[in-house]
Amino acid sequence: MSMSVIVLAVLVTALLFDFTNGFHDTANAMATSIATGALRPKVAVLLAGVLNLVGAFLSVQVAKTISSGLVDESKITPVVIFGGLVGAILWNLLTWLLGLPSSSSHALFGGLIGATWVFAGSDAIKFSSVVSKVLLPLVISPILAGAVALAATYVLYRITSRGNQRILGKGFRHAQIVSASMVALAHGTNDAQKTMGVITLTLITVGVLPADAGPPLWVIASCGLAIALGTALGGWRIIQTLGKRISEIESPQGFAAETSSAAVILTSTHLGFALSTTQVATGSIFGAGAGRRATVQWGVARNMALAWLLTLPAAAVVGALAARVASSGTAGMTAVAAVAAVVALGMFGLSRRRPVTASNVNEHPALMPVSVPVAP
Structure with missing residues (x-):
């Protein structure tokens, strides 16, 4: 198989991952606004898609962190990147099927690291950057977002406790349109760049771009469009989890959670930290729930935390296996692509047995939680 065909296959796979990223992460921006009634489901996801593209x-x-900060581009090939992307896509689809808001970002990092390790050894991985740019934000960002949302929710309820709750609720729902839009914009600035970084890394490995190059305009545009399209189609299962299964969210909480998420994501983007917007949004929602002493589903939190812990190693294992097989030649790449397609179609088929759509996202009975009150 010629190198140009391999590069094209990687570019297509990267954009497919970008699409699943948007589809998987729509909930980050819009779950609370849909849950509180601030935005209708279809309007919410279309707005999120447009703002993802702008972001x-x-x-x-x-993107520069991904393309030149995690692995040594001189020691890998496009086939390695292809294997890593396969690992990330399959993990994204599995967690979407289960309705778990796992991190698309860490699925990508895990797949890329696993594929690089099996192909070029541990020396090709820049562990110091992985720790500072990936692992530390993984731990700190949801805690920080949760703490900010908790404090903001507490303050909002204290200062509005004597006001007309009907008028305040309407005002906060209008405010949520702005805050949710900011999260969608922030999501585009952070998550779309990850696929830009992967494509740029691919072009660097084949000599099309110099080392440390930034993404060309066509890469930015294509990644923006792919994630926007995925977002606009809506990942209703994860929207249902974040909007309803964590806590019953009121409009002041939704506003506090969304504002906290946007602030953390935009700050991290400015610093070049490739954090998980999913984890930030989830941490904010838990914080907002706790800030009102509302019913919070800590059992759901346990399942999410388990998915977060498994994401990097699980995607790394699949990415490593895919890279090992794909690096054997044309037959290997074809086999990996075929198996990935069959598995993806199988997951989609399973999802149709219990569909969650825009019309039932707020009341889907199979996914509704059992209440567990927060300790006073």
Whole structure:
């Protein structure tokens, strides 16, 4: 198989991952607004898609972290990147099927690291950057977002406790349109850049771009469009989890959670940290729930935390296996692509047995939680 065909296959696979990223992460921006009634489901996801596209053009710092900060581009090939992307896509689809808001970002990092390790050894991985740019934000960002949302929710309820709750609720629902839009914009600035970084890394490995190059305009545009399309189609299962299964969210909580998420994501993007917007949004929702002493589903939190812990190693294992097989030649790449397609179609088929759509996202009975009150 010629190198040009391999590069084209990697580019297509990267954009497919970008699509699943948007589809998987729609909930980050819009779950609470849908849950509180601030936005209708279809309007919410279309707005998120447009703002994801706009956000993709606002920064390239995270893309540079991916393209030159995690692995040694001189020691890998496009086939390795292809294997890593397969691992990330399959993990994204599995967690979407289960309705778990896992991190698309860490699925990508895990797949890329696993594929690089099995192909070029541990020396090809820049562990110091992995720790500072990936692992530390993984731990700190949801805790920080949760703490900010908790404090903001507590303050909002204290200062509005004597007001007309009907008028305040309406006002906060209008405010949520702005805050949710900011999260969608922030998501585009951070998550779209990850695929930009992977494509740029691919072009660097084949000599099309110099080392440390930023993503070309066509890469920015194509990644922005792919994630926007995925977002606009809506990942209803994960929207249902974040909007309803964590806590019953009221409009002041939704506003506090969304504002906290946007602030953390935009700050991290400016610093070049490739954090998980999913984990930030989830941490904010838990914080907002706790800030009102509302019913919070800590059992759901346990399942999410388990998915977060498994994401990097699980995607790494699949990425490593895919890279090992794909590096054997044309037959290997074809086999990996075929198996990935069959598995993906199988997951989609399973999802149709219990569909969650825009019309039932707020009341889907199979996914509704059992209440567990927060301790006073």
